[in-house]
Amino acid sequence: MKLLMHLKKLLKNLYFSLKRFPYTIAFSTATTIILIILINYKSSFNANTVDTLIKTAMTLALGFPLSLSLSLLFERINDFKKITKIIILLGAGLLLSLYYFYLLNELNLLTSIRYIAVNITLYLTALMIHYLYQRENFELYIVHIASRAFVTAIYSVVLYLGSAATIFTLNKLLGLTVSPQIYNSTWFAVIGIFAPIFLLAGLPTYQQKLYTEDYPSFLKVLLLYIVMPLISIYTIILYSYFIKLLLIWQWPQGLVSHLVIWYSAISLAVIFAIAPLSKNNKWVKYFSFCFPKVILPLLIMMFFAIGIRISEYGVTENRYFVVLLGCWLLGIMMYYNLIDRKRNIMLPLSLALIIFLSVFGPWSSFAISINSQNKRFEELLYRNDMIKKEKVVKNKGSINQNDKKEINAIITYFKNNHSLEQLNYLPADFTIKNMDKFFGFSYQPHYRYNRDKYISLYIDRYPIRISGYDYYFEIPNYYPKKNEENLKTNHPLTLIYNRDDFVLKINYNNKTLYQKSLSEDITDIYRKIKDKPKTKLAPNDYAFIDENKEVQIKIIVKRLSGRIDNINKNDVTINSVQLIVCINLKD
Structure with a gap:
């Protein structure tokens, strides 16, 4: 009986949610349906159709927080006439259409960042509508x-787990044909329709008091x-680190910026959340x-750290947002320190404003980053x-390797994130x-876009010929460290391997x-096989034989990870390797 009562209450709440937010739920449902279609039939569509469906889903997903904001606004101001509501809703639909045609015309980094920023702004707006401006208990809301x-x-x-278990049972026990994509489709249906x-069924109404x-x-x-x-312990650790830097007179590293930023943001969220408890709890x-x-000195040190990175490599979208978030956090902390009667509604209000402004206008992350990288390019x-005559010309002498890497990095940045047409000169x-025609050297992708290539040969799937050898060893796959490992004990034959310089010793x-x-x-093996398809590899491609008067060995590479320098192709760095060693002792 209790189960039926809970089920009835759940269905009643879901019905209330559908009645209260029909447009919002329609947007989420339509978005989910398009995503499910893409999951199941993407291979059947051409590239233009897939692109259109993705942009349509993105636009409809944007309609979710927009329609939610309007529904909450209509609840707060309940004297809107029906015709006024219709006009506002049609205006919202027009804005979404304009966004689709003018701001999603091409899917790239710029449109992705702007889309995320607009989404965050709309969700923050939806959270604030019932409590703008002087209404109490916003934190409890x-x-x-x-x-x-x-x-x-x-x-x-x-x-989802219950649905997936049901589908699995129908497939295994009753023999019903089930597409593997049905599990993904079910998950999307749960999080896009049910969730x-x-x-929204539990979203407090405007009249509800907390x-x-x-x-x-x-x-x-x-x-x-x-x-x-x-947080208190983490604060002590950060202060200890900064005191150490001051004692040795060393600037903080770039990673510190992210550590301080996210620590400050999480701490601010905690201060916001515990505000209703402050009246009755001294802690x-x-x-x-x-x-x-306490956070102010850490934020100042964070600005020094990110400032060093910007002075060396210029502004990019990532650094722009780190600085922007840092400025917002600093401003909020100053607000908390200077204002006696604090209103926590200022947090989402100010955050929504700066996020929106950060992706539109000449002060946006894109405009600032493009200008900064162009200035850096010009200096190089x-x-x-x-x-010469406002155009790039070859240098008559030689260019040092660092400047070549920096020029390649800037070109890679524009190529991947914006357009080469936006790069001056x-x-x-x-x-x-x-590129060699104008710069005197060829283009090489910056290392950020040319990461380590890891090669797993899967030779354990095939028989390995070890006839003619007495002993077999495996050297495990570790990143090089400054120590030696004895790979065999309690036997006259021992194999010692130094993982720092790859020195193999047989005793x-x-x-x-x-x-x-x-x-x-x-290194020679890495150069030879790094771009070869696995199906084209022969056993001799990943093995070599060596010998002296005492011993003959066969080395087989099983796993391999490394990187070739973008500028100097002869410079190869091996990061990790797993080897098989076959040993034949000579009489």
Whole structure:
């Protein structure tokens, strides 16, 4: 009976959600249907159709927070006439259409970042509408939604697992034909249709009042007794690190920027979430008072760290957003320190504003990054006397390797993130292929876009001929370290391998029979096989034989990871290797 009552209540809430947010749920459902179509029939469509479906799904997904914001606005201002609501909804539809045709005309980094920024802005707007501007208990409202989202995630996972188990049982026990894609389709249906309906069913109405007593107990325990102590410990660690840097007079590394930024953002979210508890808890009151002051020196050091990176490599979209988020965090912390009567609605309001402005206008991340990289490119060209009549010309002398790498990095940045037409001083007929004609050296992708190539040969699937050899060893696949590993004990024959310089040593009865660095042989194998399809590899491509008066060995490469330098093709770095060693002792 209780189960039926809970089920009835669930269905009633879902119906209320559908009735309250029909347009919002229609957008999420339509988006989900298109994604399911893409999952199941993408291979049947041509590239233009796939591109159109993806952009349509993106636009419809954007309609979810937009329609949600309007629905919440209509709840708050309930004296809108029906015709006014229709006009507003039609205006929203027109905005989505304009976004589709003018801001999604090409899917690239620029459109992706802008799309994410607009989405975040709209979701933040939806969260604020019921509480702009001086309404109390905004924090409890957000905590309530966060708790509902957590419950929604649990329900969604359980529903999917139950559905997947049912499909699996029908397939295995009853022999019904089931497409492998049905599991993905089911997952999308759960998170795209059920989850939004269930989440919105628990969204408080404008008339609903929230009280501190409603604060979720599990979240209270998590924040007060786990998260806040961890943040305090992390703060001590960061201060210890910065004090160490000051003592040795060394600038912080680039990684520090991200560590401080995300630590500050998470800490600010915690301060926001615990605000309703500050009246009755001294630990919360002390933490909320001290942290905005303690974080200021760390944020200043973070700006020094990111400033060093920008001075060396210029501004990119990633660095722009790190600086922007840092400025926002610094501003909010100053707000907490200077304003007595704080309104936490300022957090999402200010964040939504700067996120929106960061992707539109001459101050946007794209405009600033393009200008910065163009300025850096210009400095490199002038330094090497490579500009004549506002065009790139070959340098009559030689260009050092670092400048070549920097020029390649900038060209790679524009090629991958923007357009080469936006890079100044390039001739109209410049292409990647004819770069040597204008620069005097060929184009090589920057290392960020040419990462280590890992080769797994899977030779364990095929028989290995080891006739003629007495012993067999495997050298495991580790990254090189400065130590030697004895790979065999309790036997007269021992094999010692130095993972730092790839030196292999074979001893028998404490007598060294063989000692050699395998670095050059492994490097030659890497050059030979790195671009070959596995099906085209012959056994001799990944093996070599060596011998001396005492021993004959056969080395077989089983796994291999390395990198060839973009500029100097002869410079190969081997990062990891797994070897098989076959040994034949001579009489």
